[in-house]
Amino acid sequence: MGVRLTNVAKTFGSFHALRDVSMEIPTGSFAVFVGPSGCGKSTLLRMIAGLEETSGGEIVIDDRDVTAVEPAERQVAMVFQNYALYPHLSVFENMAFSLRLARRPKEEVNRRVQEAARILQLGEHLPKKPSQLSGGQRQRVAIGRAIVRQPKVFLFDEPLSNLDAELRVQMRLELTRLHRQLGATMIYVTHDQVEAMTLADLIFVLKGGVVQQAGAPLALYDDPDNRFVAGFIGSPSMNFLPTVIAAREGHRVTLQLEGSEHAFTADLSGQAAVGQAVEIGVRPEHFRIGGAGLPVQVEVAEELGDVSYLYARTASGREIVVQRQGSRDRLDGQTVQLSAEPRHVLVFDGEGRRLR
Template structure:
């Protein structure tokens, strides 16, 4: 049954950090809580771990209500951002610490630590102290310390934040392989949506203590429920343009953008009335460059990365856009081009930021 949260809330005095959050995390899944700093994702993780008390609602792990259960009895293991290793102990001793504290038999301790070391490729480092190891190796030791406890749920609180860019990519791959090997339920907190997209099979997007949307990564990418999710998920971020509904033809809607004589179009089951102001969202890879008609923009800067180019453009009224191009190496800096988009990739949001479909 994994982890289930029902109407969970958390207050710090008069401040509501978490507001009526409900979610279901299936057994064996890799779930990621993502959102900007202060959105409540780490508080939510700490409540699952039992390190923060709830102000309301229920938390269940594997079908058991653990809302009032002590952390040590919840069968969870947490990996923190700062490793939290004992510097005077060896890798083996760090990984074995919780088992020895629980007075587990020596043979069992050796077996569990040995198995975790093999999974994490730490067998040759068991005699070392943390100071003799790289940041990535130390993070693997911290993960190994969690593995030996054989928990029902692994909790990760931004574990890669202290690593450099190359190590973060490497550790993302290692975490994915680890999840496949163990088949355990893992819940991971990050503010980095690239980490969320690459690691998760289920993403929970948080903002100001509220759950905005939950689902598989590509569902959130292709079909966001609101402007916040649309803008947060994806790198480079989605482009947004103010527009006005100028005409309708059945479910087909014509959307006029200032500075362009050629409207964008899309299909909406419940179209807003003609004259209403909305906002359209188009991802950089869905903007096509071609001859007029289209939205005229001037290319300020072009970033050529070999296989892909990012063109930073500006409309006549100063609206900034990013266009992604595959394969082309044509230099367009300082030129004016015309942009268009396939109607199926034009998303529409109302004045409150809610997606119109």
Template sequence: MGVSLRNVSKEFGAARVIEDVSMDIPTGGFAVFVGPSGCGKSTLLRMIAGLEETSGGTIAIEDTDVTHVEPAERGVAMVFQSYALYPHLSVFDNMAFSLRLAKTPRAKMREMVREAARILKLDDHLDKKPSQLSGGQRQRVAIGRAIVRQPKVFLFDEPLSNLDAELRVQMRLELTRLHRQIGATMIYVTHDQVEAMTLADKIFVLKGGIVQQAGAPLDLYDDPDNRFVAGFIGSPAMNFIAADVIGRDAGDVVLRTRGAEAHEFRAAVADPGLATGAEVEIGIRPEHLRLDAAGMPVRVEVAEELGDVSYLYTRMADGTEIIVERHGSRDRLDGETVSIATDPRHVLVFDRQGQRLR
């Protein structure tokens, strides 16, 4: 196993910021820790790196307990949000810095740096100073400095947050290619769920120092365990509507939205504990809604046209915002009232505590 955590916790004084976290990341896997600011994702990464001591539990890398091992001896390399390059050194010397400290023979050092430069397409920039490079190139130098150390595990702490939107997309693709090429275990921290969805083969969603759910990106998208994960994963975010259970029909739960203009939805939920009269919240993703004359009326406030796809930002009579995704239509609907509907299999139901009912 590449990285294993067992009942790991972290306390700063009386504040407990990591709560009994256990996880397994296979050798060669690409895991992403995602969540809002302050959820504990960077702290957890620093604990794996050895930059933060654990308050409880164990951390193992390649089946070796490293809980109390010094950072330099854990076999990890970390890439930070800031490039942390030496401005007076060339790209070659920046990438070779750790090898010089380790007294690596010159011929071997040149071979290792040039191989990393080839992988990262930095061959033509080895003699340049960091100031002569673009932001994306500087970040690749920082990654190259990690590659030459040949670590067991790469740790990335929001490495793309300083880049502009176009460079972020480019670097996401480059990181995916890099992972496939070198096959190393990688753990990546971000607050951007789009980065998480596009990079990871396994996502860990954190909130308040607790892993809310872990799994493959599309598994979390299609089958969230709770309201937090459902709302955090997906862009635009899932729509949520307050409703009451009014009965069952043909195996579906029948729900009625609250307010003066109540509307019925059906959900394919088998949970026998979902009793008539229960207060719940239903979740529907924008792409699962369609315009339907027999559906629920909503007023279109803004239509965001993006070419082949458009997003209708609408409101129900009680003020609840509903986003509807459309494809192929060029009709302008700003200010109009339309009706929307969905299929029962696309309606998720959450109890008052935010837990998913299946």
């Protein structure tokens, strides 16, 4: 077992930052906590690290209850958004600092630092000071400082947010390689769902201190449990349209668009009453252009070569984003018809719950 949380809660006075959070993160997995600012993801990470006390529940690491254990005894290592490197020390000394503090033998210190430097491709930079390094290299030093401790769990608190876009992409790749090379349990916090999708084996989507859904990245993308997860996972995000269930025949339902004569169809096996107001969700890549369908006017077309994005509006003024692959025809200012296959039309009730 890697990390297990059971009914973990955190309150600050009358404010509930986390509510009865339970999860299991298998040994060797790369788990990501993702959600908007204030959802409780960083607080949850700090509680696993022991930097925040729990208000309730149990935290278990490697089959050991660490709920009341001091941070230094939990066998975890944390990498923060701020590199927190000592500017007057060399890269080697920064990475060796915790080992020297623990009075580890000189030979062991040298061996661990050299091994971490090899993994992170920092060997030639060991004599340098942090000021001589790029942002990406400094972040790798911070990660190396965690590696030398040989923890059971690595904790990352938005470590790439200070980097520019190109470096973020590069560091994502390096973190993925590092995880495969070390085979260690890693827990990563971010508000960036693209980082979550590209890094994680297992994603936990949080909102308001509650885990909305957990699962593999593509499982959340293809099969969200509620409107929040559907809209949060995916870039560009899912399109939502208000509709009414106009008819039902077996599992097939007709969904009449609000204030329009146009309709979509979807498959629902559960209870859904004719006349019920619902909202449909369609991802940008699942819209098809042509034939009979919902008319929208294209306001802006972004042509990116292999893919293009159409930003359009319905007659009622609702914004729609359509993704197209390999098309080179310009549609700016034109009206096009949109349709979608029933299997790609998701349905949500008034509370945002997914109807299946």
